[in-house]
Amino acid sequence: MLKKKAMGIIFANMHDSSVSEMTQQRSMASLPFGGRYRMIDFYLSALVDAGISQVAVVTKSNYQSLMDHIESGRSWDLARRKGITVLPPYAYENADSNSAYHGSIAAIYGIMSYIENASAETVVMMDADHVCNLDIEDMGKEHYESNADVTIACTEPDLDPDNVKNSVSIKADDTGRITDILVNYCEEGFLQSINVFVIDRKLLMSLIKDAMARMSVIFERDILLANLNDLNLHAYRYEGYIRRITSLKTYFEANLDLIHPETVDALFGPRTIYTKVHDSPPTRYGLNCDVKDTVVADGCTIDGTVENSVLFRGVEIEAGAVVKNCVLMQNTKVFSGCVLENVITDKDVVVTANQALKSTDNYPLYVKKRTIV
Numbered sequence: 001m002l003k004k005k006a007m008g009i010i011f012a013n014m015h016d017s018s019v020s021e022m023t024q025q026r027s028m029a030s031l032p033f034g035g036r037y038r039m040i041d042f043y044l045s046a047l048v049d050a051g052i053s054q055v056a057v058v059t060k061s062n063y064q065s066l067m068d069h070i071e072s073g074r075s076w077d078l079a080r081r082k083g084i085t086v087l088p089p090y091a092y093e094n095a096d097s098n099s100a101y102h103g104s105i106a107a108i109y110g111i112m113s114y115i116e117n118a119s120a121e122t123v124v125m126m127d128a129d130h131v132c133n134l135d136i137e138d139m140g141k142e143h144y145e146s147n148a149d150v151t152i153a154c155t156e157p158d159l160d161p162d163n164v165k166n167s168v169s170i171k172a173d174d175t176g177r178i179t180d181i182l183v184n185y186c187e188e189g190f191l192q193s194i195n196v197f198v199i200d201r202k203l204l205m206s207l208i209k210d211a212m213a214r215m216s217v218i219f220e221r222d223i224l225l226a227n228l229n230d231l232n233l234h235a236y237r238y239e240g241y242i243r244r245i246t247s248l249k250t251y252f253e254a255n256l257d258l259i260h261p262e263t264v265d266a267l268f269g270p271r272t273i274y275t276k277v278h279d280s281p282p283t284r285y286g287l288n289c290d291v292k293d294t295v296v297a298d299g300c301t302i303d304g305t306v307e308n309s310v311l312f313r314g315v316e317i318e319a320g321a322v323v324k325n326c327v328l329m330q331n332t333k334v335f336s337g338c339v340l341e342n343v344i345t346d347k348d349v350v351v352t353a354n355q356a357l358k359s360t361d362n363y364p365l366y367v368k369k370r371t372i373v
Contacts (some may be wrong), residue, residue, distance in 0.1 A: 005007060006140065007201075008047040010040060011107060013060035014195075015129040018166065018246045021366050022346065027059065029128035030066035030187045031245070032329055032347075033298040034258050035310050038069050039128045039245070041255045044076045044084075047124065049271045050136035053077075055084045056114060058107055063088065087111050103217035108208050115205060120269040123204050127195035131254050132242040133270045134196060139236045143198040146298055148234035150224060154191035155238045163246055166192040168220045170235050178233035181225040183218070191235055193220070194242065241266035250345055252364040255310045255327045259293045288319065299364035304334070312347075325361060343367065 012029035022031060029040040040057070047055055054077060059066065063086070073084035108115075108125075115123070118264075122143075124136060134153060143151035154170050154283030169190040171180040186192060197219075207223050216222035224233060241263065242252035257263045269274075285291065290305040297313040304321035312330040317323055320336035328334070332345045337354035342361050346369035351357065355373050359365035367373060 005120045006050070006052050006124055006198075007118050008043075008052050008055040008124045008126070009108075009111075009115075010043050010055065010057045011104070011125070011127050012040065012057055012063060012066055014104065014107070014127045015160050015166070015245070016062075018129065019247060019248060019251055020346070021368075022251070023062065025369060026062050026065045027128075028245070029057070030063075030069055031251070032312060033251075034132060034255060035295045036314050037275045038066075039131070040066065040069070041273055042131060042133065043126050043128055044070075044073075044078070045271065045273045046126075046134045046136045048076050048078065048274070048342055050124075050140065052124065052136065053080065054082045054118065054120060056111065057084065057086045059086060059087050060107075068277050076274050079261050080219065085112065085114070104210060104219040105216050105222065107209045108204070108219070109212045112205065112208065115201060119200065120201055123197075125197045125199070125203050125204075129246075130242055131186040131267065132194065132238065132239055133267055134194070134271065135240075135271070136196075136240055139196070139238075140198055142176075142236050144232065146234045147232060148198075148230040149200065149203060150325050151234045151236050152178070152224075152236045153194045153196035153238050155194055155242050157186045157190060157192040158244070160195050163244055163250070165245075165246065168195075172235035176236070178224075178228070178235050181220060181228065183221045183225070191237065192236060196243070198236075219250075234236055238269060248344065248366055249362060252327060252342075252361070255295075256308065258295050258310060258324065259308055278313060286319060289317075304336075327364075346371075349373070 008016045012027040015028045016023040027234055032041045033039055072079040075194045078084040127335045144145050169182040169186040169192055170178050172178050172317040174284050245251050283296050283300040286303035289302045292307045294306050295310045299314045300311050301316045303319040304317040309323055309326045311328050314331040315328045316333040318336040321334045321338045326340050327344045330347045332349045334351045338351050339356045342359040343357050343365045345367045349367050350372045
């Protein structure tokens with residue numbers, strides 16, 4: 001348990017543009033992952049594991065699937081008074097009437113009354129764009145012991161251009177104190193933020209109100225970097241398994257990484273990741289099917305060939321169909337004679353008989369929700 005009362009805030013839509021093809025009807029937080037999970041599951045589970053029982057999910061658009069997934073919060077033991085609260089789109093005073101908010105500062109300012117009325121002393125703020133198993137309790141302990149004003153969870157950087165865009169990089173000294181912050185750029189010697197912050201609630205309110213008065217937009221650039229010499233900013237190093245979702249390619253790679261047992265142990269071994277449970281029947285494997293190195297959820301029917309893939313709940317693969325290196329979301333149906341390779345299908349996709357859909361692992365082919373090919 002965190003030694004001081006804490007609350008969690010998850011921003012559901014902050015990185016929707018990273019995978020815009022997949023977030024036209026959902027938020028980044030509700031993006032399906034790994035056969036049975038949503039991105040938000042990793043964050044809700046981390047907060048609950050740390051003993052945090054008051055959580056706000058800040059939405060902006062396309063949040064219906066997120067609400068369907070969260071429901072009352074019972075799957076994360078948050079179905080209680082002041083458990084989980086979904087905060088729908090809002091427009092702060094003097095904002096453009098056609099938009100809810102622009103930037104992280106306005107997003108926080110828009111829920112200021114919620115923060116002001118909270119009894120928590122500490123706030124844990126997080127986006128939902130990383131697949132990881134973060135120990136929030138340990139991060140909170142380091143935050144208090146270092147007497148930090150703000151603690152930022154960081155990891156070793158991935159200098160691939162896809163992972164540098166829209167990222168925040170941090171340089172820290174031997175004590176963990178942050179000495180420099182870079183936005184949308186990274187270089188050797190810097191750590192990369194994973195967009196999880198621990199901060200005193202009253203300090204957060206003061207900083208946000210001041211930033212809004214100055215028409216600031218981005219929390220890291222306009223508050224943390226601007227106050228680098230006035231605030232004690234601390235870097236918490238996360239050394240566990242982590243993948244950042246920045247594109248279709250990184251989403252594809254992160255899912256297929258789960259076919260390796262060592263990845264499953266690294267991601268799910270340290271702490272339990274909870275998710276909404278569906279009462280689906282067991283998967284049925286046909287007598288002549290051939291399934292290798294594949295993550296398979298409940299309720300699937302497999303009569304064909306599947307290799308190196310991730311199948312979500314209710315996927316059907318008919319006899320004579322071949323699926324290799326694919327991520328097939330819920331209720332995808334692949335008819336006989338089809339060949340799929342390096343493909344992502346969204347929910348309720350139907351691939352009719354004798355179709356061939358092939359791409360490369362660098363540029364996976366994405367098929368939109370409810371498409372009939």
